[in-house]
Amino acid sequence: MNKDYDGAVKSAVRVVRVFELFEAERRALSVQDIVDALGMPQSSISSLLKTLVNEGYLTRQRDTRCYLPSERLAFVGHWALGAPGGMAGINRLMTHLSERTGEAVLLGAQSGLQMRYVSMLDSPHSLRFSLRPNQTRPIHGCGMGVMLLTRFNDTEIGAMVRNYNVEFTTKPTNMTEAQVLENVAVARRQGYFETFGMVTEDVGTISTLLELPREGRALAIGLGGPLARLDPKREWLREILLDQARAFVEDQQRAAANRVSESGGSIIRT
Incomplete structure (x- = not known):
């Protein structure tokens, strides 16, 4: 197992890291931006982002196809x-x-x-x-x-x-x-x-x-x-x-x- 996920649920760690990347960058990010920053497979990132959009925690901009945290995420916690x-x-x-x-x-x-x-x-x-x-x-x-x-x-x-x-x-x-x-x-x-x-x-x-x-x-x-x-x-x-x-x-x-x-x-x- 990758040492980055030792003892942890891989999908959960990936979600957290995506959210932390948005916090660090504070701008809309494309799939490639996230792949380059986190070094994760593009297929995995694409599926993860689609899920987070469906669950209401990210939004996708139609014109740029970039992603941003949603208002829902801003109020969680x-x-x-x-x-x-x-x-x-x-x-x-x-x-x-x-x-x-x-x-x-x-x-x-x-x-x-x-x-x-x-x-x-x-x-x-x-x-x-x-x-x-x-x-x-x-x-x-x-x-x-x-x-x-x-x-x-x-x-x-x-x-x-x-x-x-x-x-x-x-x-x-x-x-x-x-x-x-x-x-x-x-x-x-x-x-x-x-x-x-x-x-x-x-x-x-x-x-x-x-x-x-x-x-x-x-x-x-x-x-x-x-x-x-x-x-x-x-x-x-x-x-x-x-x-x-x-x-x-x-x-x-x-x-x-x-x-x-x-x-x-x-x-x-x-």
Whole structure:
């Protein structure tokens, strides 16, 4: 079996990769575009795209014969962010931060023992912090992951570090439990966490937490860029990030409270 599908359902992996390609490219794609990018057989891609169109998750443009994600796909899973308009609110937040700072804006979520980048906006600078959606880092080994760990107690965090080394034997952490706990303590105290080449040499991030109103869930959001450009304006970047994140959380909490109030204290289902 191809190592890319080891232990996974091949068709499911292909669907995910097609969706991730659209997220990365953010434009209409032809069958050949997808084949070239993913290195999959054209017959398989054609059948897969036809199925996704029939199920309502992609649309096909008649004039160009290219494909785009449908409105249906855009709404799948949006409820997980809690308040109505949560997805639109996050997009506005990221766009505003990108325009104000000119640096990469990163959004991450916990994925087991890892932190997964779920969305990002690249910096317009030629020298920039560049990642791809769905890329992962050890949750304790990056700034955004450290912020996500602030929601756990020290005993839980220690267990996660130990379990990571057991589960990911090919890429063990080079950080001790004590170092991880020290980083988390700093992040708890400050409400943000800054890195100076923690993951990539000469690259830094400034991260904070986005608490979501649904079931105590949270995302991490950060600004990233070359240290040479970040360091002279860290205080300014930090202030913008924290102010905008705080405003977003307050708006989401207010919207969630209004929704419960309007439904008489319970969610109305139709």
